[in-house]
Amino acid sequence: MLLTSILSCQDKQTIIKKTLKKVEAPSVTKKEETFKKTPIDKPILSQQNVVSFFTNYGKKHPQTKVTISTRLGDIYIQLYKETPLHRANFLFLINQGYFNTTCFHRVVKGFIIQAGQSDNPKTNVLRKKIGWYRIPPEFVSKYKHNKGALSAARRWNENPKKLSDAFEFFIVHNSKGLHHLDGEHTVFGKVTKGLDVVDKIAKEAIDKGEWPLNDIYLSAHIN
Numbered sequence: 001m002l003l004t005s006i007l008s009c010q011d012k013q014t015i016i017k018k019t020l021k022k023v024e025a026p027s028v029t030k031k032e033e034t035f036k037k038t039p040i041d042k043p044i045l046s047q048q049n050v051v052s053f054f055t056n057y058g059k060k061h062p063q064t065k066v067t068i069s070t071r072l073g074d075i076y077i078q079l080y081k082e083t084p085l086h087r088a089n090f091l092f093l094i095n096q097g098y099f100n101t102t103c104f105h106r107v108v109k110g111f112i113i114q115a116g117q118s119d120n121p122k123t124n125v126l127r128k129k130i131g132w133y134r135i136p137p138e139f140v141s142k143y144k145h146n147k148g149a150l151s152a153a154r155r156w157n158e159n160p161k162k163l164s165d166a167f168e169f170f171i172v173h174n175s176k177g178l179h180h181l182d183g184e185h186t187v188f189g190k191v192t193k194g195l196d197v198v199d200k201i202a203k204e205a206i207d208k209g210e211w212p213l214n215d216i217y218l219s220a221h222i223n
Contacts, residue, residue, distance in 0.1 A: 026112055026153040026185060028165040043131030045166075050133045051085065058088035065223035066094065066189075068115075070104070070216050072204075073197035075171070076223075077150055079189040083138040086152060086188035089166055091222060098126045098167070099220040106210045109173065109202040114153060115218055116168035127167065134163035135186075143187040145178040148198065150189035173202045 045053055064087065066077040079087040093099055099115070101122040106114040117123065135152065145151060149172045152164035164186050171191060172178050191198060204212045 026114055026151070026168075026170045026181075028153045028155055028168050043129060045131035045133045047133045050135060054085045054088035054092070054135075057092055058084045061088065061091050061095075063091060063222045066090070067221055067223055068099075068194075069219045069221075070197065070201065072200040072216065073194060075194035075197050076192045077189050078192045079150075080140065080143060080187075082140045082143070083186060083188035085135050086138055086164065086186055089135055090169070090188070093130075093167065094220045094222055096126060096130060098123070098130065099218060101126060103218060104201055104212065104216040106170075107202060107204055107206050107212050107216075108210055110175075111178070112170040112173055113198060113201045114168060114170040116153070116165075118217075130166075133166055134159075135166055137162045137164060138186050138188065139183055140187070143190075145172050145181045145185070145187060146190075147172050147175050147177060148191035148195050149177075149187045150191065151181065151185045151187045154185060171198055173198055 064079045064081060066079060068075040068077060079090060081087065101120045102116050102118045104113050104115045105117045106112070134154075143149070151170055151172065153168040153170055154162060154164050162184060201212075201216055204214065204216065206212055
């Protein structure tokens, strides 16, 4: 399977044209590797404490309903209790204001819309503050990659444990689902209202790097 990482929003008309490859699965930006090597002053999270942190955080934050707002409308999300680490991570990032600095940076009609990255300097500042970590997979057989499924992006190469990226997520747009991703990416929620907004985002004009020509920034809050 031919895979590639997603580039940043910066210089998307020039950098991407030089490095573009066709991808068949959600992947994460190479900024992750740069970020991993960047000196960080006492981040909140690391790979060593991710499970214990989100186990405790999830107990203190039992919410399961989230709204993602964009210039094209609102998307209402139901988070699954059966994926506690992913649910807690999503809530934590919302409470940190992380997603409010990001955009839908990859749009593929009939496939996915993906968010959680941007070239806003605040995004990188928050990543450094929060820390570098990945989340253990939480595959639940009854939760499939149907249209409207909320799932975690991840790296496919050098990731035998299928650990999820902490910061990037995608929503399935394919009407028949993307069931080749079942058991590969963790589905941790679904769209309960606003699939029409997902459709609108998927129809946005994009460049050759699958980036929307007009940025689709988002904000997220817990209901």
